[in-house]
Amino acid sequence: xxxxIDPQHECAKSIAHVLLSRAWKIALAxxxxxxxxxxxxxxxxxxxxWFERGYITYSNVAKSECLxxxxxxxxxxxxxxxxxxxxxxxGARRKANVNVAISITGIxxxxxxxxxxxxxxxxxxxxINKNIQNDVVETAVITKxxxxxxxxIREQARDYALSKLLELLQS
Numbered sequence: 001x002x003x004x005i006d007p008q009h010e011c012a013k014s015i016a017h018v019l020l021s022r023a024w025k026i027a028l029a030x031x032x033x034x035x036x037x038x039x040x041x042x043x044x045x046x047x048x049x050w051f052e053r054g055y056i057t058y059s060n061v062a063k064s065e066c067l068x069x070x071x072x073x074x075x076x077x078x079x080x081x082x083x084x085x086x087x088x089x090x091g092a093r094r095k096a097n098v099n100v101a102i103s104i105t106g107i108x109x110x111x112x113x114x115x116x117x118x119x120x121x122x123x124x125x126x127x128i129n130k131n132i133q134n135d136v137v138e139t140a141v142i143t144k145x146x147x148x149x150x151x152x153i154r155e156q157a158r159d160y161a162l163s164k165l166l167e168l169l170q171s
Contacts, residue, residue: 011162012040018169019050019100027096028054029067029088029103031079032122036158037102052096057088063105067091080105082123082141089125090139100169101127102161108153120146122157126168140168 019026028038038054041047055066060079063069069087077083088103106122113119122144129137142164146156 008159015166016044024099025050025052026100027052027092027098029092030056032106032108033104033154033157052098080117085123085125086139086141089127093127099129104157104161108150120153
């Protein structure tokens with residue numbers, strides 16, 4: 001029997017271990033991945049001990065209504081921007097009252113790209129509050145460019161979001 005170790009599954013297990021060891025919970029704000037990150041995390045048995053909720057905020061209205069992302073920010077920078085990704089992560093963390101949140105907003109294609117933001121452009125945000133009793137939140141944002149078809153871009157975004165979160169939690 002061949003031992004197929006799924007790196008994405010192992011990453012999710014490591015994140016679960018860190019969150020459990022700190023008695024932290026996580027929330028997600030997903031747009032272009034449409035729940036792939038949430039599905040990966042909740043595939044783990046016992047995830048209800050550390051997974052609080054996920055927001056799938058595909059539209060600009062949803063980003064504003066569910067996560068308190070200002071419409072002016074979306075209009076100024078675009079829904080696919082580091083500014084909006086940061087605001088999504090911070091909004092999800094605050095609304096869910098958790099220590100950790102991930103956000104993803106991007107252009108999975110095959111349409112919707114532009115010369116400035118081609119298909120495969122994905123912006124990420126991670127908001128971490130090490131002490132939920134205070135308001136000191138560390139927020140990291142980054143933009144990545146992925147290649148491939150729609151599903152491949154979404155899977156790469158999911159994998160990157162999780163691996164970067166693990167890196168941030170371990171630093």
